[in-house]
Amino acid sequence: xxxATDQAxxxxxxxxxxxxxxxxxxxxxxxxxTSVKLFGICLRILGDRKEAEDALQEVYVNLWRRADRYxxxxxxxxxxxxxxxxxxxxxxxxxxxxxxxxxxxxxAAEVADAAPLAEDLLIDAExxxxxxxxxxELDDNQRDNIRAAFFDGRTYAxxxxxxxxxxxxxxxxxxxxxQRLKTCLEGAE
Amino acid sequence: xxERDQLAAEYALGLLEGEDLLAARGRMANEPDFAAQVAFxxxxxxxxxxxxxxAVPDEALWQRIAxxxxxxxxxxxxxxxxxxxxxxxxxxxAAMAAVGSxxxxxxxxxxxxxxxxxxxxxxxxxxxxDTPLRLxxxxxxxxxxxxxxxxxxxxDGVHDHELWLVPPQGELRSLGVVRPGREASMALDPxxxxxxxxxxxxxxxxxxxxxxxxxxxxxxxxxQGAFRTVG
Numbered sequence: 503x504x505x506a507t508d509q510a511x512x513x514x515x516x517x518x519x520x521x522x523x524x525x526x527x528x529x530x531x532x533x534x535x536t537s538v539k540l541f542g543i544c545l546r547i548l549g550d551r552k553e554a555e556d557a558l559q560e561v562y563v564n565l566w567r568r569a570d571r572y573x574x575x576x577x578x579x580x581x582x583x584x585x586x587x588x589x590x591x592x593x594x595x596x597x598x599x600x601x602x603x604x605x606x607x608x609x610a611a612e613v614a615d616a617a618p619l620a621e622d623l624l625i626d627a628e629x630x631x632x633x634x635x636x637x638x639e640l641d642d643n644q645r646d647n648i649r650a651a652f653f654d655g656r657t658y659a660x661x662x663x664x665x666x667x668x669x670x671x672x673x674x675x676x677x678x679x680x681q682r683l684k685t686c687l688e689g690a691e
Numbered sequence: 692x693x694e695r696d697q698l699a700a701e702y703a704l705g706l707l708e709g710e711d712l713l714a715a716r717g718r719m720a721n722e723p724d725f726a727a728q729v730a731f732x733x734x735x736x737x738x739x740x741x742x743x744x745x746a747v748p749d750e751a752l753w754q755r756i757a758x759x760x761x762x763x764x765x766x767x768x769x770x771x772x773x774x775x776x777x778x779x780x781x782x783x784x785a786a787m788a789a790v791g792s793x794x795x796x797x798x799x800x801x802x803x804x805x806x807x808x809x810x811x812x813x814x815x816x817x818x819x820x821d822t823p824l825r826l827x828x829x830x831x832x833x834x835x836x837x838x839x840x841x842x843x844x845x846x847d848g849v850h851d852h853e854l855w856l857v858p859p860q861g862e863l864r865s866l867g868v869v870r871p872g873r874e875a876s877m878a879l880d881p882x883x884x885x886x887x888x889x890x891x892x893x894x895x896x897x898x899x900x901x902x903x904x905x906x907x908x909x910x911x912x913x914x915q916g917a918f919r920t921v922g
Contacts, residue, residue, distance in 0.1 A: 538745035545746045566760045581737040592705040630738030651704045658706050680700045681692050687735045
């Protein structure tokens with residue numbers, strides 16, 4: 503990890519702490535440092551700029567209202583924010599506000615994967631290596647569907663339909679995959 | 692995996708919809724073990740999110756966010772409210788009941804020797820005219836911070852209301868313009884903070900928009916109340 507990344511992480515951590523103190527300038531700093539990353543996540547899940555911007559707005563307004571939810575003991579700020587943004591986007595998708603076309607997975611994948619920013623805040627190099635290793639241990643049908651659920655917000659029903667398999671088959675693929683994944687991830691404790 | 696762990700994994704991954712999703716949300720709120728399982732998956736999968744490239748939102752988005760939070764209390768106010776609720780429960784109602792009984796405003800003689808520092812917060816609940824509305828004021832001595840809650844009030848567009856501390860001697864000291872519908876927290880200057888003690892009186896005056904103009908007398912008193920120790 504570069505010194506610049508380290509510095510950015512420390513700045514973000516400090517801004518998050520000031521945010522919990524009700525400092526509006528801190529919210530703007532958090533926004534400037536993280537909105538490109540979080541918008542990429544919302545856009546990937548929602549597949550629509552307008553929806554993704556609405557989701558992003560919810561993320562930061564929620565962050566402002568409940569800044570005390572972030573616990574620095576439990577996660578790095580960027581990991582926590584990234585998960586928070588993904589969850590908001592998924593909630594939005596499930597709430598029915600977004601009438602997403604049944605776009606093919608390939609099309610969705612093209613939306614935002616290009617060109618990660620140079621100043622990207624890396625989430626956690628060690629855990630990243632581990633989760634990649636553990637996903638690599640899975641069968642193709644387990645891994646591909648778990649990834650599609652994670653990156654594109656697909657439900658069991660979406661995935662079964664996309665793959666042309668019965669719902670029960672899809673559930674059993676993914677559940678077995680999750681079991682193996684969990685055993686592997688826990689092995690890293 | 693147990694049924695619980697499996698549902699937690701499915702929820703974290705985002706696979707659920709319909710009744711299964713509702714059930715998982717309910718367990719998130721009510722079962723710490725379930726929430727811990729979800730947190731496990733979230734933290735372990737989070738690094739995958741680095742694979743998603745960034746995208747630049749519209750420049751106007753920050754302005755929208757800034758405008759929305761302008762009307763929302765921030766983290767500190769929320770945490771002050773949480774502390775206030777705690778103390779309100781702890782006060783067993785007795786002190787709070789006394790807050791409503793407001794004597795006529797009389798300038799009081801200077802108090803005797805200074806009392807020892809009070810650790811607990813002071814609160815005032817100021818009734819507004821003959822309406823059921825109240826202005827809530829909380830002062831935290833340990834932090835010299837004050838929270839003013841005017842959440843039930845609405846602006847008339849013509850007047851503002853200014854809150855004043857009535858010291859034992861000398862002129863009224865402004866505690867700021869009350870913003871209707873808002874919660875606001877503020878730090879107090881030490882010399883002003885020293886004046887806030889059990890029994891300290893406040894008045895609310897009606898002023899032109901923006902508060903009392905410099906060089907003019909304060910407007911009419913529309914409400915009054917006193918701080919009481921609750922801690």
